[in-house]
Amino acid sequence: MLTEALLVSAPGKVILHGEHAVVYGKVALAEALDLRTFLQIKPHKDGKVSLRLPNLGTKRDWDVSKLQLLHTAFLGGPRRSV
DSSP states (O other), X not given: OOOSOEXXXXXXXXXXXXXXXXXXXXXXXXXXXXXXXXXXXXXXXXXXXXXXXXXXXXXXXXXXXXXXXXXXXXXXXOOOOO
């Protein structure tokens, strides 16, 4: 269980040539940008996970218990035939 905030970041990138070629083991030309994406995760006592993207005007909340059920169903739940 997470007890304190966790902050991670990753640089932006641009692929100048060969974006789909790498799927076939070919060379691509990529470059890091002077932009970063940040993700901060911190625990809440209300049993929810929140996603806030202020630059996009997006706010979403999910109940952790419902996400855990979804995770269980996705990974190892009973399979249904169609």
